[in-house]
Amino acid sequence: NFQIEIDGVLTDIESTQTLLEKCKELGINIPTLCHHEDLGSQKVCGICVIECNGELLKSCETYPQENMIIKTKTPKIIEKREKILKDIMENHPNDCLTCEKSKGDCELQNISFEYNIVNRNLVDIRKYEIDNSSSGITRNMNKCILCERCVAICKEVQGLGIYEVIEADGVKEIVIKDGKLLGESKCVSCGQCIKICPVGALTEKNSVTELNRLLKNSQKHIVVQIAPAIKHTIGEEFFITPGVDVTSKMVGALKKLGFDKVFSTDFSADVTIMEEGTELIERLMKGDRELPMFTSCCPGWVNYVEKSYPNFIKNLSSCKSPQQMFGALAKSYYSNTLNIPKEDIYVVSIMPCTAKKGESERIEMQENGIRDVDLVITTREFAKLIKMNNIDFNSLPDDLTYDSFMGLGSSAGRIFGSSGGVMEAALRTVSHILTDGQLKQIEFKTLRGFENVKSAEIILGERKIKVAVINGIGSAKKVLDAIEKNKIYFDFIEVMACYGGCISGGGAPIPDSLEVRKSRMKGMYLFDSNSTLRKSHENIEVINLYKNYLKEPCGHKSHHILHTTYSN
Ligand code: HC1
Ligand code: SF4
Ligand code: SF4
Numbered sequence: 324n325f326q327i328e329i330d331g332v333l334t335d336i337e338s339t340q341t342l343l344e345k346c347k348e349l350g351i352n353i354p355t356l357c358h359h360e361d362l363g364s365q366k367v368c369g370i371c372v373i374e375c376n377g378e379l380l381k382s383c384e385t386y387p388q389e390n391m392i393i394k395t396k397t398p399k400i401i402e403k404r405e406k407i408l409k410d411i412m413e414n415h416p417n418d419c420l421t422c423e424k425s426k427g428d429c430e431l432q433n434i435s436f437e438y439n440i441v442n443r444n445l446v447d448i449r450k451y452e453i454d455n456s457s458s459g460i461t462r463n464m465n466k467c468i469l470c471e472r473c474v475a476i477c478k479e480v481q482g483l484g485i486y487e488v489i490e491a492d493g494v495k496e497i498v499i500k501d502g503k504l505l506g507e508s509k510c511v512s513c514g515q516c517i518k519i520c521p522v523g524a525l526t527e528k529n530s531v532t533e534l535n536r537l538l539k540n541s542q543k544h545i546v547v548q549i550a551p552a553i554k555h556t557i558g559e560e561f562f563i564t565p566g567v568d569v570t571s572k573m574v575g576a577l578k579k580l581g582f583d584k585v586f587s588t589d590f591s592a593d594v595t596i597m598e599e600g601t602e603l604i605e606r607l608m609k610g611d612r613e614l615p616m617f618t619s620c621c622p623g624w625v626n627y628v629e630k631s632y633p634n635f636i637k638n639l640s641s642c643k644s645p646q647q648m649f650g651a652l653a654k655s656y657y658s659n660t661l662n663i664p665k666e667d668i669y670v671v672s673i674m675p676c677t678a679k680k681g682e683s684e685r686i687e688m689q690e691n692g693i694r695d696v697d698l699v700i701t702t703r704e705f706a707k708l709i710k711m712n713n714i715d716f717n718s719l720p721d722d723l724t725y726d727s728f729m730g731l732g733s734s735a736g737r738i739f740g741s742s743g744g745v746m747e748a749a750l751r752t753v754s755h756i757l758t759d760g761q762l763k764q765i766e767f768k769t770l771r772g773f774e775n776v777k778s779a780e781i782i783l784g785e786r787k788i789k790v791a792v793i794n795g796i797g798s799a800k801k802v803l804d805a806i807e808k809n810k811i812y813f814d815f816i817e818v819m820a821c822y823g824g825c826i827s828g829g830g831a832p833i834p835d836s837l838e839v840r841k842s843r844m845k846g847m848y849l850f851d852s853n854s855t856l857r858k859s860h861e862n863i864e865v866i867n868l869y870k871n872y873l874k875e876p877c878g879h880k881s882h883h884i885l886h887t888t889y890s891n
Contacts, residue, residue, distance in 0.1 A: 324336065324337050324338060325338065325387040325388065325389065325391070327387050327388075327390075327391040327392070327393060328391070328392045328393060329342075329345070329346065329349065329351070329393045329395065330351065330393070330394060330395055330396075334349065336387045337387075338386065338387060339386070340386070340387070341382060341383055341384065341385060341386060342373060342375075342380075342382040342385045342386070342387070342393060343355070343358065343371055343382035343383045343385075345387075346373070346382060346395060351395050353371050353373065353382055353395060354370050354371065354404065354434045354437070355368070355370060355371045355383065356368040356370050356411075356430060356431065356434070356468060356470050356521050357383075357470035357471060357472060357521075358371060358383045359472055359475075359476075359519055360836060360837070361476065361480065361519065361837075362472060362475040362476060362479060362480075362519070363475075363479070365470065365471035365472065365474070365475050366381060366383050366384050367469065367470060367471055368407065368468070368470055369381055369403075369407055370404050370407050370408070370434070371383050372400055372403050372404065373385070373393055373394065373395050373400065374393065374394040374395075374397050374399060374400055375391055375392070375393055376390075376391065376392055379399060379400065379403055401438070404438055405438055405440060408431075408434065408435055408438055408440040409440060411431065411468050412435065412440055412441075412442045412443075412444070413444070414448065415431070415442060415444070415448075415466060415468070415522075416444065416447075416448060416449060416465050416466060417442045417443070417444040417445070419432060419442065422466070422522075422523040423461075423523050423526035423527070423529065424520075424522060424523035424526060425523070426710075427833075428703075428833045429521070429522050429523060430521035430522070431468060431521055431522045432522075448465070449465045450465065451463070451464040451465050453465075454504050454505050454506075455528070456504035456505055456506030456507060457504075457505040457506040457510060457512060457528070457681075458506065458512065458528065458680050458681030458684055459512035459514060459527060459528055459677035459678055459679075459680045459681050459829070460505060460510070460512060460514060460516075460517060460525060460526070460527065460528065460677055461525075461526050461527070461528050461529070462505050462524065462525055463523065463524055463525075463526075464496075464497065464524060465524075466522050466523045466524040467497055467522070467524040468521065468522055468524075469488075469495050469496075469497065470520075470521055471488060471497070472516075472519045472520060472521065473486050473497065473516035473519065473520055473525060474486045474487060474488055474497060476515050476516055476519050477510075477515070477516055479797075480515065480795060480797055480822065481511075481513060481515060481795065481796045481797050481820075482796055482797030482798075482799075482800045483509060483510070483511070483631075483796060484500065485499055485500065485505070485508050485509065485510045486498070486499060486500070486516070487499075487500050509630045509631055511623040511624075511626035511627045511630065511678065511796060511820060512622070512623060512626060512677050512678035512680075512681050512829070513623040513677070513678060513796065513820040513821055513828075513829050514527060514676065514677030514678065514701075514821075514828065514829015514830060515821060515822075515829055517677065517829055518829060518831065518833055518834075518835060527677045527680070527701050527703070527704065527829070527830055528677075528680060529704070530680065530698055530699065530700050530704060531700050531704040531705075531707050531708050531711070533698065534671060534698055534700060534704075534708065535708060535711055535712070537669070537698075538580055538581045538582070539581070541669065542667075543667055543668065543669040544583050544584075544663050544667055544668050544669065545581070545582050545583050545669045545671060546582065546583060546584040546585075546586060546653055546657070546668065546669070546670055546671070547577055547582045547584070547585055547586065547670075547671045547672070547673060548586045548587060548588045548591070548646070548649045548650075548653075548670070548671070548672050548673070548729075549573060549577075549585070549586075549587055549588060549673045550588045550645075550646065550672070550673060550674045550675055550676070550679075550740065550825065551588060551589055551592060551732075551736065551737045551738070551739045551740035551744075551825065551847070552675040552702070552740035552824075552825040552826045552828060552831070552843070552847075553573065553673050553674075553675060553702055553705065554568050554569060554570050554573065554737070554850075555567070555568055555569075555740070555826065555843045555846040555847050555850075556675060556702055556826060556831055556832055556843055557569060557573060557702055557705060557706060557832070558572075559832040559839070560702075560703070560706035560709075560716075560832050561706070561709075561716040561717055562717075563717070564842065565839045565842035565843050565846070566842035566843045566844070566845050566846025566847070566849075567846055568846060568850055570723075570724070570725075571719070571720060571721045571722060571723040571724070572716055572717070572719040572720070572721070572723075574723040574724065574725060575719035575720055575723050576709050576714050576716060576719060578723075579712070579714050579719075580708065580709075580712060580714070582671070584726045585725055585726055585730070586649070586653075586725055586726060586729045586730045587725045587729075587730050587731070587732045587736075588645050588646060588649055588672070588732075588736075589731075589732020589733070589736035589737050589739070590649070590729050590730060590731055590732045590736065590862070590864055590865070591645040591646070591648040591649035591652065591729070591736075592620075592645040592732060592735075592736035592737075592739040592745075592748070592859070593732055593733050593735065593736040593748075593859035593860075593862045593865045594645070594648050594652070594859075594865055594868065594885070595620060595642055595643075595644070595645045595648055595739075596735060596736070596748050596749055596751075596752050596859035596860070597752065597859060597860060597865060597869070597876040598642045598648075598876050598877055598881055598885055598886070599618070599619075599640050599642045599749060600749050600752045600753045600756065600859075600876070601756075601876040601877040602616065602640055602641065602642060602877055603616055603640075603749065603753060603814075603815055604753060604756060604757065605877065607786065607788065607814060613637045613638050614638075614813075614814050614815075615638060615791075615806070615812075615813040615814055615815055615816045616638060616639075616640055616814070616815050616816070617635065617638045617639050617640060617816050617817075617818060618640060618745050618746075618816070618817045618818060619639045619640040619641070619642055619643075619644065619887075620642075620644040620645055620739065620745060621644070621676075621678075621818060621819045621820050621825075622644065622676065622678035622679055622681060622682035623676070623678040623796065623819075623820025623821065623829075624796070624799065624818040624819065624820045625639065625682075625889065626678060626681070627796050627799065627820065628889070629889055629890060629891045630891070631800075632803050633891035634807070635803060636889045636891060639889060641886040641887060641888070642885065642886055642887075643688070643695075643885055643886060643887045644679075644682060645736075645739065646672050646674060646679055646682065646683070646696060646699075647682065647683070647688050647695045647696060647887070648884075648885050649670070649672075649695075649696070649729065650670045650672070650683070650688070650694070650695030650696035650697075651688075651695040651884045651885060652729065652868070652884065652885075653668055653670045653695075653729070654668055654670070654693060654695060655872075655884055656729075656868060656872045656873075657728075657729060659872070660728070660871075660872075665693055666693065669697045669698075670694075670695065670696045670697050670698075671696075671697065671698050671699075671700070672696050672698070672699045672700070673699075673700055673701075673702070673705045674699055674700070674701060674702075674825075674828070674830060675701065675702045675740070675825045675826065675827075675828030675829075675830045675831045676701070676821075676825060676828040676829060676830050677701060677828070677829035677830050678820070678829070679699045679830075680699045682699075683695070683696040683697075683698070683699050687887045687888055687889075687890075688887070701828075701829075701830025701831075702828075702830050702831055702832055703830055703831070703832060703833070704830070706832070727864065728864050728867065729864065730864070731856075731862055731863065731864040731865075732862065733748075733854070733856045733857060733858055733859050733861065733862045734850055734851035734854035734856060734857050735747070735748035735751050735752070735851075735857055735858055735859045736748065736859060736862070737847060737850055737851060737854075738847055738848065738851050739824075739825070740824055740825040740826050740847055741771065741823065741824045741825075741826055741843075741844045741847050741848070742771075742772070742773070742792060742794045742817075742819050742822075742823050742824035742844075743767070743770035743771045743772065743777060743792045743817065743824070744771075744824060744847070745817045745819075746767070746770050746790055746792050746815070746817040747766070747767045747770055747771070748859055749815070749817075750767055750781060750790070751765055751857065751858045751859070752858060752859050752860045753783065754781070754783050755858065755860060756860075757783040757784045757786070758783055758784045759784075761784075762783065765857055765858075767779065767781075770790070770792045771844075771848065772844075773794060773822065773823055773837070773840070773841075774794065775793070775794050775795065775797075775798040776791060776792070776793055776794070776798055776801075776802060777791065777792040777794075778790065778791040778792070778813070788814040788815060789812060789813045789814050789815075790813060790814060790815045790816065790817075791813045791815075791816045791817070792816070792817045793816060793817065793818040793819070794819065794822050794823065794824070795819070795820065795821065795822045796820050799818050799820075802816070822840075823840045823843075823844060824844075826840060826843040826844055826847065827840050827843075873885075
């Protein structure tokens with residue numbers, strides 16, 4: 324360890340700590356455009372310079388030495404940062420007013436504001452075609468500032484490596500490997516690169532403009548479902564602490580926006596548990612289908628299996644995701660019960676996920692041209708919709724609930740949004756069935772949290788089952804390789820493509836640091852521990868669905884409406 328001087332104050336610093344890390348710890352603001360706490364490798368932008376014994380050094384790659392005297396805001400530093408920002412701005416389009424990352428999510432805009440740098444480009448400097456080939460992501464390389472964060476997160480965290488850096492004649496570019504468009508590549512649409520891109524070069528495909536128009540003009544009966552994670556994250560867009568459940572305000576906003584019915588995906592998550600739990604028991608008992616069974620609710624994960632590990636397609640549960648189950652039930656059960664033709668019903672989803680857009684467009688998720696889910700917006704787009712319509716979110720009432728009869732969800736359905744939650748919800752119901760209600764355990768805490776791979780052995784009546792929960796595509800790859808080589812065995816595996824589960828989805832509010840994600844997860848489990856309805860099979864709206872319509876889980880009608888097939 325060393326003792327060094329930073330801005331005139333003596334401080335202790337570990338030899339392995341960079342000066343950037345130390346300054347952040349001391350609360351000294353050092354701007355960064357390429358460095359990010361989730362990543363390690365890229366050190367390219369240079370804006371984090373500090374003065375060390377009179378010399379300018381990048382703080383992200385400088386480690387302490389004897390007798391260091393550090394200054395963090397001298398005229399020399401400011402001049403260097405201004406120069407870097409001006410160079411970037413000279414090559415940056417001047418369309419901040421319409422940029423998706425405007426209003427706080429663009430780090431370049433925020434830092435430029437702080438350093439009083441104005442983008443004065445009057446000519447159109449665009450040279451790249453905008454890549455709209457992906458169902459979930461728009462890639463506009465005209466805005467790219469070459470920070471390499473997208474390259475790093477996709478390779479280091481997600482284990483995919485869709486992007487690469489190339490350099491020719493001194494010109495650097497970020498491209499998709501093999502010269503492909505994003506939609507043609509093995510990208511799973513997880514959207515993690517969108518959240519980490521400091522500018523508007525990577526954004527979700529915009530569906531909010533279309534939805535806003537529809538809400539004002541359409542004659543259709545428009546129903547909306549809200550994913551579990553939204554309830555604990557949308558508040559952040561309105562300065563509410565991460566994790567706080569803002570269900571009532573959200574319902575209030577959706578009513579004001581003109582939706583005919585406001586429902587919850589927690590309801591169809593409970594239905595998923597009935598179907599997936601039954602499917603698991605069938606696979607375990609009959610032994611005639613492949614184990615392990617994988618959850619199928621995360622479309623990023625399903626995309627990954629289809630594109631990169633097709634041998635495991637047979638292991639995916641045949642259940643549609645809760646989003647799609649909701650849509651399919653809206654166009655059958657709901658349509659029949661209220662006598663509204665399904666052609667006249669328009670289903671909107673609010674999801675924390677960019678891959679959900681593509682899931683809703685799949686050919687398997689429609690019948691005779693009628694889609695289960697008609698349009699998906701992300702959490703960030705939902706916030707935009709509220710702001711576009713001048714709704715004061717914080718002043719909305721605190722006593723509103725969802726409409727019946729597809730609005731009630733158990734807290735098992737709610738915890739779907741956190742890594743480990745789908746597994747825990749399934750175990751609550753599967754254990755009830757297999758032990759005739761004898762196993763009283765509700766909480767499976769070893770399966771919660773941010774560890775890459777969590778596992779447990781659970782005795783259910785006569786049988787011991789081995790389960791695992793996987794956080795992120797990068798970790799899934801390692802487990803799949805080990806299963807293929809017969810090095811490990813599991814009966815049932817939950818996989819979520821995003822680190823922490825849907826609370827960290829590609830459509831979540833920005834920024835979503837680990838600290839923010841932890842608060843979101845905590846909020847979700849707090850809701851669960853305070854709930855009096857903690858098991859999917861005890862949800863009265865689900866019981867009524869089976870009594871009045873489906874008859875039994877995995878029965879004939881369920882198979883037709885709620886189950887699916889995969890392709891490669
Ligand atoms: Fe999810 Fe799911 S939990 S996938 O994370 O199974 O997106 O929140 O809606 O469908 O319920 C997302 C969240 C969501 C589905 C459920
Ligand atoms: Fe990689 Fe996910 Fe971005 Fe696709 S969406 S490029 S898989 S990080
Ligand atoms: Fe950085 Fe975004 Fe460009 Fe990727 S696309 S290099 S994250 S600016």
